[in-house]
Amino acid sequence: MLLAACGGNKAPATQSSSPTPSGPAAAVQSNSYHGVGVVKSLNPKGPAIEIDHGDIEGLMPAMQMEFPVTDANLLNGIAVNDRIDFTIENGPSEMKVTAIKKKE
Ligand SMILES: [Cu+2]
Numbered sequence: 001m002l003l004a005a006c007g008g009n010k011a012p013a014t015q016s017s018s019p020t021p022s023g024p025a026a027a028v029q030s031n032s033y034h035g036v037g038v039v040k041s042l043n044p045k046g047p048a049i050e051i052d053h054g055d056i057e058g059l060m061p062a063m064q065m066e067f068p069v070t071d072a073n074l075l076n077g078i079a080v081n082d083r084i085d086f087t088i089e090n091g092p093s094e095m096k097v098t099a100i101k102k103k104e
Pocket of ligand 1: 053060061062063064065
């Protein structure tokens with residue numbers, strides 16, 4: 001569907017420096033990643049957001065793509081061309097943006 005560019009859910013080979021909080025529960029759960037990018041379009045009906053994002057270590061290289069978001073409310077206060085920090089949860093079947101923070 002939307003995420004053909006991202007190569008599905010293969011586990012990354014190297015994860016050495018990903019800033020995962022320590023804890024025993026991380027093994028089979030979804031992984032979360034931090035990204036930085038510029039908003040290209042907003043789709044509150046998806047809900048989804050298109051981001052021109054930088055390299056996301058352990059997940060994907062820099063690219064422009066659309067991500068589903070968990071809640072349309074995450075898009076409130078965000079506009080096209082905003083620079084954002086965002087969090088991606090890479091679950092068993094798809095990845096979703098779970099948090100968005102506008103950079104000042
Ligand atoms: Cu991507």
